[in-house]
Amino acid sequence: MNTEKSRTARWRRITGACLAVALGTSLAACAPAEQARVKLDFFQFKPEAVAEFKALVSEFEAQNPDIDVVINAVPDPDTAIRTLLVKGKTPDVLTLNGNGNFADLAASCVFADLSAFPSASRVKPEVQEILNSLGTCHGSETNGLPFANNASAILYNPDIFAKHNVEIPRTWDELIAAAETFKANGVAPFYMTLKDAWTVLPTYVNLAGNLQPRGFFEDIRAAAWTPQTGTHGFAKDGKEAAEKLKQLFGYRQPGADSAGYSDGNAAFAAGKSAMYLQGSFAIPAIRAANPEARIASFPYPTTNNPAETTLVTGVDVTLAMGRETKHPKEAAAFIEFLMRSEAMKAYTTAQSAIVPLADAGSIADPALEGVQDIFGEGRLIGYFDHQVPTSIPFTAMLQQFMLDGDTAAFLHRADNEFAKAAARTSTKKGE
Amino acid sequence: MSVPRLATGPAKNKLRSQTVNRTFYWMVVPALLLFVVLHTVPALTGIFYSFTNYAGYGEWDFVGLQNYVNLFRDDRILSSYGFTFLFAVTATIVVNIGALFIALLLNAKIKFQTAFRGIFFIPNVLSVLIVGYVFNYLLSNNLPLVGRALGIEWLSTSILTNPDLAWLGIVGVTAWQSIAFSVIIYLAGLQTVPAELYEAASIDGASHWRQFTSITFPMISAFFTINMVLALKGFLQAFDQIVALTGGGPGTSTESVAMVIYRGGFQGGEYGYQMANSVVYLIVIVVLSLLQMRTLQRKEADFS
Numbered sequence: 001m002n003t004e005k006s007r008t009a010r011w012r013r014i015t016g017a018c019l020a021v022a023l024g025t026s027l028a029a030c031a032p033a034e035q036a037r038v039k040l041d042f043f044q045f046k047p048e049a050v051a052e053f054k055a056l057v058s059e060f061e062a063q064n065p066d067i068d069v070v071i072n073a074v075p076d077p078d079t080a081i082r083t084l085l086v087k088g089k090t091p092d093v094l095t096l097n098g099n100g101n102f103a104d105l106a107a108s109c110v111f112a113d114l115s116a117f118p119s120a121s122r123v124k125p126e127v128q129e130i131l132n133s134l135g136t137c138h139g140s141e142t143n144g145l146p147f148a149n150n151a152s153a154i155l156y157n158p159d160i161f162a163k164h165n166v167e168i169p170r171t172w173d174e175l176i177a178a179a180e181t182f183k184a185n186g187v188a189p190f191y192m193t194l195k196d197a198w199t200v201l202p203t204y205v206n207l208a209g210n211l212q213p214r215g216f217f218e219d220i221r222a223a224a225w226t227p228q229t230g231t232h233g234f235a236k237d238g239k240e241a242a243e244k245l246k247q248l249f250g251y252r253q254p255g256a257d258s259a260g261y262s263d264g265n266a267a268f269a270a271g272k273s274a275m276y277l278q279g280s281f282a283i284p285a286i287r288a289a290n291p292e293a294r295i296a297s298f299p300y301p302t303t304n305n306p307a308e309t310t311l312v313t314g315v316d317v318t319l320a321m322g323r324e325t326k327h328p329k330e331a332a333a334f335i336e337f338l339m340r341s342e343a344m345k346a347y348t349t350a351q352s353a354i355v356p357l358a359d360a361g362s363i364a365d366p367a368l369e370g371v372q373d374i375f376g377e378g379r380l381i382g383y384f385d386h387q388v389p390t391s392i393p394f395t396a397m398l399q400q401f402m403l404d405g406d407t408a409a410f411l412h413r414a415d416n417e418f419a420k421a422a423a424r425t426s427t428k429k430g431e
Numbered sequence: 432m433s434v435p436r437l438a439t440g441p442a443k444n445k446l447r448s449q450t451v452n453r454t455f456y457w458m459v460v461p462a463l464l465l466f467v468v469l470h471t472v473p474a475l476t477g478i479f480y481s482f483t484n485y486a487g488y489g490e491w492d493f494v495g496l497q498n499y500v501n502l503f504r505d506d507r508i509l510s511s512y513g514f515t516f517l518f519a520v521t522a523t524i525v526v527n528i529g530a531l532f533i534a535l536l537l538n539a540k541i542k543f544q545t546a547f548r549g550i551f552f553i554p555n556v557l558s559v560l561i562v563g564y565v566f567n568y569l570l571s572n573n574l575p576l577v578g579r580a581l582g583i584e585w586l587s588t589s590i591l592t593n594p595d596l597a598w599l600g601i602v603g604v605t606a607w608q609s610i611a612f613s614v615i616i617y618l619a620g621l622q623t624v625p626a627e628l629y630e631a632a633s634i635d636g637a638s639h640w641r642q643f644t645s646i647t648f649p650m651i652s653a654f655f656t657i658n659m660v661l662a663l664k665g666f667l668q669a670f671d672q673i674v675a676l677t678g679g680g681p682g683t684s685t686e687s688v689a690m691v692i693y694r695g696g697f698q699g700g701e702y703g704y705q706m707a708n709s710v711v712y713l714i715v716i717v718v719l720s721l722l723q724m725r726t727l728q729r730k731e732a733d734f735s
Contacts, residue, residue, distance in 0.1 A: 079697055085488045104700060108489040195571070195592055197680055257681075258571050258589035391699030393507070393683050400682025403594060416506070424484075424501055424704055 037068040038330045043084070043091035045077035046317060048284065052347050053095070060337045067330050069093075085110055090322035092331045098144060098315025100386040103135030106143035112321040115142035117332065119339035127356040130382035131315045144318035145339060148353035151371045152202045152279035152312040152383070153297040155286075160187060160274040168370070171304040172244070179251050182274045191273035192252035193264035197399035203248060203277045204398055205384040206300035206312050207241040217387040225422040227415040234414040242407050244302070248277070249402050257403065261285075269293040281316065283352035283367050295367040299374050311374045314383045316353055391424075392417045474713075481706035487697065498707035507683060508708060511691045512715075518598055518605075518687065519666035525606045526662050527655070530613030535647075537614065538621040548618070555611035563675025566604045567591065570676075594684040597677050601685060605672050609665070613658045620654030621647070649731075656727040660720055667716050688712050 044053050050073055057069045072091065074080040078101050084090065090110055096102045105111065114120055120128075120142060127146050136143050154175075161168070164185055169175035179189035193199045212232075219225065219232040227233045234242075253259075253273070262285070268276040269290035276282070286293050299311045319338060321331050337343065344355045349364040354375060363372050374380075388394045397417070401410035481498055485491035502508055537548050554562065571589040578586025590596040628646050637645070648655070670689040673679060679686040679694075686694075688708070696705030 082488055082697075104486075194681075195589070197678075197682075255575075255588065257592040258575065389699070391695045391701045391704075393679075393686075393694070396680055396683045396686075399680060400594065400684070403592075403681055420501070420505055420507075423504075424498075424701065 037066055038327050040067060040069045040093060040327060040330055040334060041089075041091040042069050042071050042334070043077075043081065043094040043096075044071050044073045045081075045094075045096050047073065047075070049317070049347070049351055052350050056338060056343055056347070060334060063337075064330075064333065067334070069334060081105065090324060092322050092325040092327055093334050094320045094322070095147065095317050096144070096320060098131045098134070098146065098318040098386075099383070100134055100388065101390060102144060102318060102320075103386070104390075106137055106141075106320070107135040107139075109137040110323055111137065111143040112323045112325070112328070113137065113141040113143065114145050114319075114321060114335070117145065117335065117339075119336055120145060122339070122357050122359065124356050124358045124360070124378065126378040126380045127313070127315065130313065130380065131318060133382065134386055144315070144320045145335065146315040146356040147317040147319050147338060147344060148315075148348050148351060149313050149356040150280045150316040150353055151297070151368060151375065152206055152314075153299050153368075153371050155268065155276040155278055155282065155295055155297050155367070157268070157271055157274055157294050158296045159294050160271065164274075166274070168298045169301050170306040170309070171301045173304055175301050176247070178274075179248075183251065188253045188273040189251045190248070190253075190275050190277055191259070191264050191267045192249060192256040192277070193259045193261050194249075194252070194257045194399060194402055195260040195263075197395040199261055199264065199278070200245070200249070200398040200402055201385055201395055202279050202312075203300075204241070204245050207244050207302050208238065209312055209381045209384040210300070210302040210308070210310055211241040211244070212237045212384075220418050221387065221389075221422070223422060226419045234411040234418075235408075238411050238414065239407065241302075242401070242410055245398075246402070246405055246407060262289075265289050268295075279312075280352050280354070280365075280368055280371075283365065287352075297368055297370040299371055309374065310379045310381045311371055312383060313354070313375065313380050314386065315356065316351075317347075389421050392421055477706045478710055480703050481710050483703045485703040485706075486700040487702035491703065494703070498704045499711070501704065502707055502711060507686075508688075508691060510683070511686045511688050514598065514685060515667060515669065515687045515689075518602060518669060518685075519663055522602050522605050522609075522666045522669075523659060523662040525602060526610050526613055527658055529606060530610045530658070531617055531655075533610065534614045534617035534621060535643075538618060551614055552611045554608045555615075557608070559608060559671045560675050562608050563604060563672045566600075566607075567676050570600050591677050592681050594681045597681060597685050601669075601673060601676050604676060605666065605669065608672070609662070613662065616654055616658050617651065620651035624650045652727075652731040656724065656731060659727060660723050663723060664716060664720055667719070 042053075042057065044050070046053075050071075053071060057071060061067065061069060077096065081094070081096065082105075085105065094111075096105075123146055127149060128142065131144055131146055132142060156168075160182070164181055164187065166178045166181055167174070169178050182189040216232045216237060219230050222230075227235060259267075261282075264276065264278070265282060265285045266289040267273060268278075269286045271294070276286075280297070283295055286295060299309050301309055303309075319335050321328070321335060325331050341355070341357060341360070344357065344360075345364060347353070348355050352365045352367065354360070354363055354368065354371075363369065363375070385394055394414075394417075397410060397413055401407070480491075482493055482495060483491045484494050484498075533551060537544065537551065541547065570591050575587050575589055578584075578588075585593070585596065590600045624647060628650070629642060632642050632646060668689050669687045670693070673685055673687055673690055677685045679690050692705045692708050692712070695701045695708075699705075
């Protein structure tokens with residue numbers, strides 16, 4: 001989802017620079033190697049996971065001495081991969097975030113069909129469905145295999161919950177009651193970070209994803225959709241989610257407007273709030289701020305019926321293979337190597353992620369125990385915002401909504417942006 | 432002696448002018464080639480794609496003028512033009528007044544004149560992004576402390592997260608950074624003013640203000656024109672300072688045109704549509720610059 005995309009650019013630039021140096025030296029060291037080795041170009045998008053993939057690659061190279069995997073990690077992967085595609089230099093193997101951007105690329109048939117891969121049958125079907133529903137080549141292929149999943153749940157501090165005798169909320173009313181209890185006891189219920197627009201998203205994707213009707217996007221992303229003619233729309237179906245979002249953000253601490261994502265991670269790590277509206281992807285950053293941080297999680301109760309609760313999960317890392325790769329055999333071997341349970345477990349343990357296999361067993365990170373059951377049952381939905389065209393500044397609109405609190409204006413603007421996008425899409429199709 | 436000179440003179444001149452011309456061609460052609468390859472061809476390619484639905488990759492079709500029609504219906508685009516003009520005009524005025532003032536001070540007979548000139552030039556040496564990130568920190572963390580200490584409500588939260596004030600923060604940082612360059616041009620202009628004019632004026636008993644309005648300003652008006660044009664043109668293309676300070680936020684309140692083009696075109700997969708936006712914007716900037724040159728040049732003093 002957008003969260004990974006928008007993680008501070010500075011951080012990426014730094015890791016990118018470090019990696020460039022590291023790569024430079026390793027390449028120089030590899031240079032005199034014999035020509036016979038097959039060179040696999042491996043595009044790796046995740047700057048936080050450079051070390052993990054490096055370790056996996058060296059293990060693979062040790063097992064396959066005739067294959068040389070060249071890792072290519074870049075500061076701005078979404079732009080970089082498009083540039084590579086424009087130049088016709090599709091990498092042999094790729095990791096990408098399984099978001100709308102990936103789906104756009106998959107739909108333009110630049111990635112190979114992986115549905116016949118042995119590992120494809122081991123993937124949890126609900127997860128594969130979330131990824132494929134965003135878009136694939138000809139709408140029928142499987143262009144990406146989920147390698148690691150994230151979960152958008154509410155993180156909480158179990159010590160603070162125990163101290164104030166608050167049970168884990170299972171319904172919306174219990175969640176509000178818990179927030180009120182903390183507020184009455186002088187504890188910040190949530191730590192909100194409105195300076196970084198995207199930090200509103202994790203909450204909104206749960207509310208909107210669960211409260212807005214199925215088939216919402218099929219309707220509003222249709223060509224020539226307008227709020228007047230469409231069956232669905234934000235003003236028609238989006239009011240409850242928007243109002244609930246506003247209600248939760250009404251509990252923000254003073255100064256939330258100028259607090260950023262890293263401030264939030266540090267504050268929650270230091271026990272400054274009872275809950276934190278972030279997903280599993282924030283856990284490594286919180287632990288980086290305080291290794292002893294007390295973190296647990298529970299799925300978002302968006303209604304008063306616990307049976308309706310779902311877990312928003314996205315494919316944080318998806319594996320793909322270039323359609324026209326010169327070394328399909330070697331690339332497939334590398335993907336199968338990465339898709340082994342041991343490799344995925346090692347990775348997800350280090351990155352606080354979830355193994356998206358049907359036989360994955362329990363989640364390694366204790367902080368994610370709270371979402372174990374619902375993930376196991378497969379009550380999963382994808383990220384709402386992955387369906388939003390990237391040309392719409394959706395996160396900025398949510399941030400604006402949280403700052404001015406004008407529900408009607410937000411819903412109207414969302415409808416308007418989709419109508420404009422639909423008008424542009426229809427010119428795409430009707431030449 | 433004079434006869435042969437007359438006879439050979441024109442021939443020699445002709446020969447010389449031909450060699451000179453050839454040298455000029457050798458100097459100009461490579462530059463022209465580079466310009467055409469690196470600038471004109473990409474610009475024409477961009478204009479071409481503005482009539483298509485190209486996403487930046489993959490297949491595309493011609494859509495005629497549809498992109499341009501959609502452009503004028505897009506309120507996000509229109510509000511980005513509004514913000515950019517507001518920002519550029521304000522910043523141009525602030526920068527030119529500030530720069531002229533500082534240039535006058537630095538041109539006066541003060542102690543450590545060269546050292547001061549060096550110090551005032553430092554902001555221009557720093558990268559806009561670095562300046563932006565530093566000021567982002569100061570405006571988000573330090574300025575609110577000052578606001579709280581003084582009990583000023585609107586200053587006690589970061590002005591960069593206030594949709595109504597964020598643009599002022601951007602103007603301030605931009606001015607701080609770009610005044611230095613304008614100062615250099617004004618200083619160069621001030622040094623062209625002959626000292627006798629001031630001597631004569633002070634004998635006539637003209638006040639400092641009168642000297643400024645009647646001598647200094649008319650004498651450097653050509654420099655004023657070029658500074659105004661350069662500043663406005665540069666600020667209309669504002670991008671990096673906004674990335675570093677607000678990222679276009681809060682909401683979309685500080686999105687400049689360049690930023691919308693980048694986001695929609697390169698990140699949003701609407702390359703063709705944003706190319707249409709770029710073409711419109713190119714025309715807007717050219718027209719504005721020409722208008723500005725004409726009106727300001729008419730007011731320039733002509734002493735020749």
